[in-house]
Amino acid sequence: MPANILNLPQYIVTALKEDEHDYHVSADVSQQPLNCPHCHSGDIRGFGRREQLIKDLPVHGKRVGVYVDTRRYQCTSCSKTFYEELPVVDEKRKMTKRLVNWIGRQSISRTFSSLADEVGIVEGTVRSIFRDYINELEKTVRFEIPQWMGIDEIHLIKPRCVVTNIENNTIVDILRDRNKKTVIAYLSQLKGINQVNYVAMDMWSPYKDAMEIVIPHAKIVIDKFHVVRMANDALERVRKSLREKLTAKQRRGLMNDRFVLLKRERDLNDKEAFLLDGWCQNYPELGLAYRQKEAFYQIYDAQSPDQAKTLFREWYHSLSPEIRPAYSDLVRAWGNWEPYICNYFEHPVTNAYTESLNNLIRVMNRLGRGYSFEALRAKILFAEGAHKMGGQRPKFQRQQSMRMPELSRVASFEPSNEYLDVPEFLRRDCSDSDLTDSPVSTWYNKNYGVDISTLASMIEKGQL
Numbered sequence: 001m002p003a004n005i006l007n008l009p010q011y012i013v014t015a016l017k018e019d020e021h022d023y024h025v026s027a028d029v030s031q032q033p034l035n036c037p038h039c040h041s042g043d044i045r046g047f048g049r050r051e052q053l054i055k056d057l058p059v060h061g062k063r064v065g066v067y068v069d070t071r072r073y074q075c076t077s078c079s080k081t082f083y084e085e086l087p088v089v090d091e092k093r094k095m096t097k098r099l100v101n102w103i104g105r106q107s108i109s110r111t112f113s114s115l116a117d118e119v120g121i122v123e124g125t126v127r128s129i130f131r132d133y134i135n136e137l138e139k140t141v142r143f144e145i146p147q148w149m150g151i152d153e154i155h156l157i158k159p160r161c162v163v164t165n166i167e168n169n170t171i172v173d174i175l176r177d178r179n180k181k182t183v184i185a186y187l188s189q190l191k192g193i194n195q196v197n198y199v200a201m202d203m204w205s206p207y208k209d210a211m212e213i214v215i216p217h218a219k220i221v222i223d224k225f226h227v228v229r230m231a232n233d234a235l236e237r238v239r240k241s242l243r244e245k246l247t248a249k250q251r252r253g254l255m256n257d258r259f260v261l262l263k264r265e266r267d268l269n270d271k272e273a274f275l276l277d278g279w280c281q282n283y284p285e286l287g288l289a290y291r292q293k294e295a296f297y298q299i300y301d302a303q304s305p306d307q308a309k310t311l312f313r314e315w316y317h318s319l320s321p322e323i324r325p326a327y328s329d330l331v332r333a334w335g336n337w338e339p340y341i342c343n344y345f346e347h348p349v350t351n352a353y354t355e356s357l358n359n360l361i362r363v364m365n366r367l368g369r370g371y372s373f374e375a376l377r378a379k380i381l382f383a384e385g386a387h388k389m390g391g392q393r394p395k396f397q398r399q400q401s402m403r404m405p406e407l408s409r410v411a412s413f414e415p416s417n418e419y420l421d422v423p424e425f426l427r428r429d430c431s432d433s434d435l436t437d438s439p440v441s442t443w444y445n446k447n448y449g450v451d452i453s454t455l456a457s458m459i460e461k462g463q464l
């Protein structure tokens with residue numbers, strides 16, 4: 001018989017067949033049971049056998065089926081019958097536990113159908129393993145509570161709420177929707193929620209209401225990005241309203257040059273400044289709108305909330321009547337959110353990840369067709385290698401004595417309780433081939449969440 005190709009000491013391989021797609025391995029359990037599981041009597045005798053087919057990890061690109069000749073016993077004391085237990089097997093799923101673990105890890109980054117095909121099982125089983133795996137990860141993986149929390153909207157099939165750590169540019173969670181109730185429920189279950197000192201968000205009342213209920217001490221800051229974006233929108237409105245007066249050629253030209261309008265004046269090169277000048281001279285309304293946009297951005301040079309308020313009022317009174325309607329959304333938003341917008345001038349933190357987050361979500365939506373929200377969320381939150389880890393590696397601890405224990409002590413050596421506390425799915429069989437890429441590293445003591453740019457580049461490289 002070939003060596004134990006299963007690499008599972010708990011089994012003895014008795015036969016092996018191979019065809020184009022599959023390995024068929026016959027095996028027996030190496031250790032026979034000693035006691036009756038019902039009355040613990042040692043007086044048991046053989047009572048027939050039954051063959052069970054157990055799926056295992058694919059080998060050499062082939063599916064692996066293990067045919068375990070399972071022994072049945074009868075207890076002479078209580079006369080009950082029982083089958084021997086199959087070690088390292090998930091009996092409910094008829095799979096080795098290492099296969100279940102492997103599918104769980106793979107299901108984060110691969111399609112369920114490709115996994116089902118590779119292993120030789122139905123897609124529903126992959127989905128159910130994925131679900132169990134994610135539930136375990138949810139319990140085990142704890143992201144640090146951000147001191148600066150960001151709350152943004154992303155479009156993942158539908159609008160969702162994404163919670164970020166602004167200092168670390170990481171995602172810490174994605175909530176099903178943007179409702180106040182959902183956000184309250186999320187915040188309330190976080191341990192250490194009082195560590196949140198600031199929350200940067202868009203002007204979306206349910207977020208603000210939720211924050212004020214659960215963490216009233218945290219300062220709410222409307223992210224600068226969301227405010228100045230409205231000035232750009234206003235300018236775009238003016239540009240679009242001009243289109244009717246233009247010839248098709250001019251319209252195309254203005255479309256091509258619109259990036260010049262949206263840029264800050266101080267960032268223009270000579271050629272761009274020349275283009276801008278041309279458009280503004282020919283279309284005074286556009287020129288006016290551009291000046292107003294630039295003037296609005298200058299409010300953000302303010303050194304204090306009071307100065308910002310004053311600058312805003314000056315800006316508002318300088319709006320010319322013909323372009324005021326284009327800026328009405330911005331004016332209204334400022335009116336509704338002024339204290340929160342002005343908190344920025346005391347706590348000028350803004351998220352740096354907006355662009356990579358948008359790229360990320362765009363790709364997710366493209367790749368994610370056919371996936372549920374739960375699956376996409378898990379793919380983002382639990383992507384292996386994308387977590388931003390930190391903290392200190394524990395100090396080297398000198399052991400009491402490093403002399404080899406005597407043989408009698410080796411014999412009585414038991415695995416420590418520490419090991420037994422590790423959740424089942426994180427424990428690896430010694431025979432597992434890729435021991436190094438455990439989803440949770442053991443010595444980092446801080447996990448800040450999913451690094452947005454790392455994840456975006458992993459997706460670009462097709463690693464997710």
Ligand SMILES: [Zn+2]
Pocket residue numbers: 036037038039040041075076077078079080
């Ligand atoms: Zn018994």
